[in-house]
Amino acid sequence: MARRKAAEVTLVEAINLALHHEMARDENVVVLGEDVGANGGVFRATVGLQEKFGPGRVIDTPLAELLISAMAIGMATQGLKPVAEIQFSGFMYSCLDQLANHAARLRHRTHGRITCPMVIRAPNGGGIHAPEHHSESVEAFFAHVPGLRVVVPSTPARAYGLLLAAIRDPDPVVFLEPARCYRLFREAVADDGIAAPLDTCFVEREGTDLTLISWGGMMHEVRIAADQLAADGVDAEVIDVATLKPLDTQTLVASVAKTGRCVIVEESPRAGGWASEIAAELAEHAMMNLFAPIARVSGYDTIMPLARTEARFIPDVGRILSAVRKTLEIAPLG
Amino acid sequence: MQTPDEARTRVASFEIFLTRFLDDDGRPLCRLPAAARRPQRLLHAYRLMARIRAFENKAVALQRTGQLGTYASGLGQEAVNAAIGLGLARDDVYLGNYRECGVPLARGVPMAQILQYWGGDERGMAWPRTVPAFHDFPFAVPVASQVPQALGVAYAMQLRHEKRATLVTCGDGASSKGDFAEAVSAAGVWKLPVVFVIINNQWAISLPRSRQCAAVTLAQKGLAGGIVGEQVDGNDLIATCHVIETALARARSGAGPQLVEALTYRLADHTTADDARRYRDAAEVDTARKHDPLARLHAWLEAQCGFTAQDETRLQAEVAAEVGVAVKTFLATPAPPPEALFDALYAELPPALHAQAFAAAGGGEA
Ligand SMILES: Cc1ncc(C[n+]2csc(CCOP(=O)(O)OP(=O)(O)O)c2C)c(N)n1
């Protein structure tokens, strides 16, 4: 593969770059969704694709989310590699039936006779001052389903590499993009076609005092919190979960076994959120190494509020730091 | 000056046609299409219907004797199942629901495997690569969910400029679901090579057709999506073959999608777990028996093709033998091993699941 110069791109531009790359590389890749063609998607993730690859492969669908998910399944069974876009993750609930009852289990229930290599992607989470239903964090709904992969990128480079991996994966992937990070910062991304590993957590900062675990949009606040902790002399290890299902418990357990302290940060409501699953795994496999109880910092068990109060719902750096301080109070650094 | 009512203009008007060739006694109502007059074809179709019926009856008997799980019999719907099975070309793709076992039977799936599935073993859906049904979908249990999937299958065929068609069946109850509406509404936009067949057996568990939707026909739901919608007497094998073959040929030629409402009747209980006497009159079922699709074709074969009582006896014996062998094979198949839970869950079992798979296989809790 020719080495391309790394350009500074945003997360949404990285998504676009990955789609361009994979559509050029593999003629079986098709993109479908609402307004993905001439309009380039409401967040512009699919800009330029239809011009380049034509309306046959970049498909403006009628306004029907259930249909979009079901069509992707039908296409995938025929050897196409559909990448379906849902405009906002809050509108994915009508896809849940198709994904849980069909995409996730076609391979198993036919013993491999029929498979479903599809990606369904959507912007996820709040913080963009959008109307009601446009700011939901839905990852736990999908992560509960056996047979699915759930992937949530947190940086432009990881978005590029993980989306390539998701498209190339032979099984269905739910790919949830943190909407408020779409244009939050730029990062050098080489359009080199190299996929990032799925099913692997990324230890993006090594530390010895405590483990901060998160994914998607919350990684931004977690990184800031880790910087502030470092300034105070606390050496936090930071892990981006990236693939929520299947969960790379091994990396998480190894880290917490080393640090003995853990704070898990997520945006979705607390009860039954994916932080709970991670906490349970850590309790089962790293309990004897813990100096303090595992802490969760989550959204509340409330309805995601409208724009004027959404910042109170989404965990901020202050809430993360106070959870860390509590952990350190229980088990001070030695 | 015109009144406001007079000032309205007619923008569109529609018609729905019903195709029927044979009356209940198997007498022709018109000159039949050439294909229908070929005795070999009709004998072949009749044999298929007899196989399907024998299978349906045996499946229910197996359930009643504790040898099969809950079963949804297609008794009375053999003609439309056979017509679909015969109309589909090898390369076409079929999607349907739990009651249409006749279609995979027609497309080469071994009877024993269909029994295996209803006996509670996923391997019953691992159809052999050699049969025409190999690319067909497994039975859909969530009602209507298969209908929008058919558009994706058909889209792939169209994108690759293939002369293939997709056919999807669903019930009268299924036609009330949003899945169905979204699919029919969109199919015409791309002129996809897809044929929707509503198998209207008049009942959705205990809900009669009249309580499902106030529309005079279900076929007209096709018109709402801008595609052809028509009815056929689904107990008239010759008519149903004609309508389905025509629709499939149109689809393969690029002329676009079509909706067919096949009128039939569910002679059986909804499933073996149901007792239809709770909600429908015995008299209605007795009347429906007079429209039995096998009897009708049998009468035609006797009158037109020299089919004799001896031929019938021989056919029944052959079919019973086939079913008997299938039942033996099915009953002799051991249950899947415990580790099969994790088989084909993903292309490769993720390391995250290794401990669970080990535990399930008897290795002890992870
Ligand atoms: C989505 C969904 N809802 C409910 C059921 C339970 N159920 C199974 S079959 C059935 C009736 C379906 O009627 P119809 O579509 O007419 O098909 P038929 O059973 O008559 O062949 C119902 C309600 C189901 N399987 N799926």
Ligand SMILES: [Mg+2]
């Ligand atoms: Mg019905």
